[in-house]
Amino acid sequence: MKKQWIGAILLLFATIIWGVAFVAQTAASDSIGSFTFNAARSLIAAVLLSAIVAGKEKISEKRLIAVGKAYEKSARRKYLKKSLFSGVFCGLALFAAVNFQQFGIEKYPEGVSASGRAGFLTATYVVIVAAYSAIRHKKLHPVTLISCVGCLGGMYLLCMHGGVSKIYFGDVLELLGALSFAVQILIVDKYSDLDGVALSCAQFWATAVISAVCAAIFETVRLSDLISAWLPVVYAGVMSSCVGYTFQILGQKSVRPAVASMIMSLESVFAALAGWMILGEKLSGVELLGCALVFVSVILSQLSSAGEASRKEKGEQNINADKNSEGKEEK
Template sequence: MKQQIKSSLILLLTATIWGVAFVAQSVGMEYIGPFTFNAIRCVLGGLVLIPVILVLKKKKETGAENQEKEDKKTLWAGGIACGVILCIASNLQQFGIMEASVGKSGFFTALYIVMIPVIGIFIGKRPGIKLWFCVALAVVGMYLLCMKDGSFTIERADIMLLLCALAFSFHILVVDYFSPKVDGVKMSCIQFFVCGVLSAVGMLFTETPDISNIQAAWLPLLYAGLLSCGVGYTLQIVGQKGINPVIASLIMSLESVISALAGWVILGQVLSPKEILGCVLMFVAIIITQIPIGNKKTD
């Protein structure tokens, strides 16, 4: 029980770090472009994990050299795959944050918890009635949150954030596939550097980075790079040990609520009553997807 409480508190801290990161990302956009922001934050995230890897490094057995070679191939395959998807997801998110509020960005990003079971349809996992109810509830929530003045138009930022949530869904599934086979911290380090390099390419072709502007954004960059990427991911690994993954996912999804609260407290961004109701319905849908019904286990 003590271990579960400790793990829950660690994951709550992780969700808090990630939730406040939306504020850092929003503020950072006042000085530099999305690709520049992600290039720098991801490189910082990779650098901060290097000493963690060195500290956690264990002595390998002398008779495991062949297995080690296989693990290295899998490690690099997983790291590169995760890095490419993370680059797509994080940059879509960053472009969306430029035009959407922190609260809306956080809630849209959290929709990956609903999307993951839907993607499961295409890999042979049949969804139940509960899933379809959650999807319908989330769609109603999105309508209330996104549609302005009763219009059926969706803003460009909403589309980018929805695509971002979809990309993060694939990222989580890829991490789920590779993480049991390799060292999670090492794979994370590789993915950050891959994402950073790809974002830097986008930066060079579409943006004009300025040293003075980068220096002006030093605080959001440090928070997003060192805390959100490096510390947040490490805490997630530590916190998920000894706790039910369903409970872990539910706790981490609180980043969406924290992002909305952070946007209100720090940036003064206020949602209308209709938008708040939409957020509530989306969050309820996220919670219900994580609650097992009956004695059947859902994968």
């Protein structure tokens, strides 16, 4: 249960970082293309995480030797290799997600609330992950289902300022982005037993390489444009990518995918708050109500998940106690 709360806190911190990064992404979009931006931010994250992985291994080796334990180099290398290989699959999904999202925003016509529609449609990955979990496990906790509905309702109030009067090509791209984010969340969950930092490292190398190739083919890359957008690129690379996505991978080790996706959907709430604090954007009463509804839905889902984990833990303890008492009686 303690691990579950730590995981939830890591996911919450990641979500706050991503929310603020929305301001950085908006600023960078005025200077550089989507592929260029995602290649640069991912490269920064990949280089930093590579250094962390290398340093982490040296520290682990020294600690084991200091306490007189054997450092199984071949076994550790095999474990890291598996983590890095699996991270490539995460990277493919992340590449699709971040670029679909950015291109979707660019494709909206003038006069349309691009960020609002994109925010709401991206948040539909909450439903996609919950639906997958329900199909796979043949059940979905009622509180989780209610939280999903509340979360989507809150996202609608927060993001869809002008309502839905027409479907745009950008909407289709945003839904593809939401599907890609859902796939990335589920892949991370599948490999939650592997080295989280190494997984994140490989994820960003894959995203950086593919985005760089696409930028070279489809965009005009100028060093002067990158320099003019250095601050949002560095923030997105260090905080949003390196720190945020690593927190996501580590947090998901102890949090169910359906609950994790709801916590991460708070990104739009923090993006709205960051826009208000940094850019001076105003939040209406309806938008504030949407923020509150999403927040309450996430808290409700987390409390339900924690209670379920606590009951499961107590049940296992009772079973173990019964087994021990039976063993004593036989003696």
